[in-house]
Amino acid sequence: MCYSLDEDLRVMQVAIDEAKRSMSEGGIPIGAALVRDGVIIAKGHNRRVQDNDPLMHAEIDCIRNGGRIGRYGDTVLYSTLMPCYLCAGAVVQFGIPKVVVGESVNFAGAEAFLREKGIAVVNLCLDELIQMMTEYITAHPDIWNEDIGTL
């Protein structure tokens, strides 16, 4: 299948909706979606605040929601924000070959690590997401720093 920006934006919108759902629940606005063969098989969002769960980053919640699919070689993970080492580690360990992210202005994450491991990284650099995350971090610096382990 040729690369399709329209397709990436369509799936990213699902991740964005997850991020907004998290914010409406009082949580950190980061969302994710997992795609296999063009079909969205799972979605999720950060649940640190909602579940008091320090490891429930959006990408982790999403991959969990996908269940035990066994092989990830034909999947693509979408996230509204560049993955951190935890989530990048999941990508590398389970062999997800490609990650599409909404932005990395607010968090550089583990992009270099992903690329070193041969993972394709596409950054959509979406102004809407840069603004949403900047506003959240400015309003909730403690929760944000807790989420990325820099308290």
Next chain:
Amino acid sequence: MCYSLDEDLRVMQVAIDEAKRSMSEGGIPIGAALVRDGVIIAKGHNRRVQDNDPLMHAEIDCIRNGGRIGRYGDTVLYSTLMPCYLCAGAVVQFGIPKVVVGESVNFAGAEAFLREKGIAVVNLCLDELIQMMTEYITAHPDIWNEDIGTL
């Protein structure tokens, strides 16, 4: 506090008990414990089979069970097996400075990545654990390969 092998073996026994509990539940026998200031604040075990959860590695379950403790700079993570990239990613992201493992014969894991990131890695090389994991992998190769993403 000076380094104490007795202390490491005492805590590792808690992780071993978790691994055995997992096996008694029909799951993968990997256990973990999290220590802060000499006190075990959390323990956990692999729950892939029990919960049908692809991301619930022992170390992830353990750190989750510790709750939102905020800072990890004074913690040590114990695991019966060398952590994979997912679990090593959690260690790196949250700044856990030291990992004590029971063995790495059955799984080399992400030891090099941990060391590159400045994490101290102590390997107790316990025959009991090498044997337990070898027997499990021999008896359940599909579940094991699923757990490390090599199906």
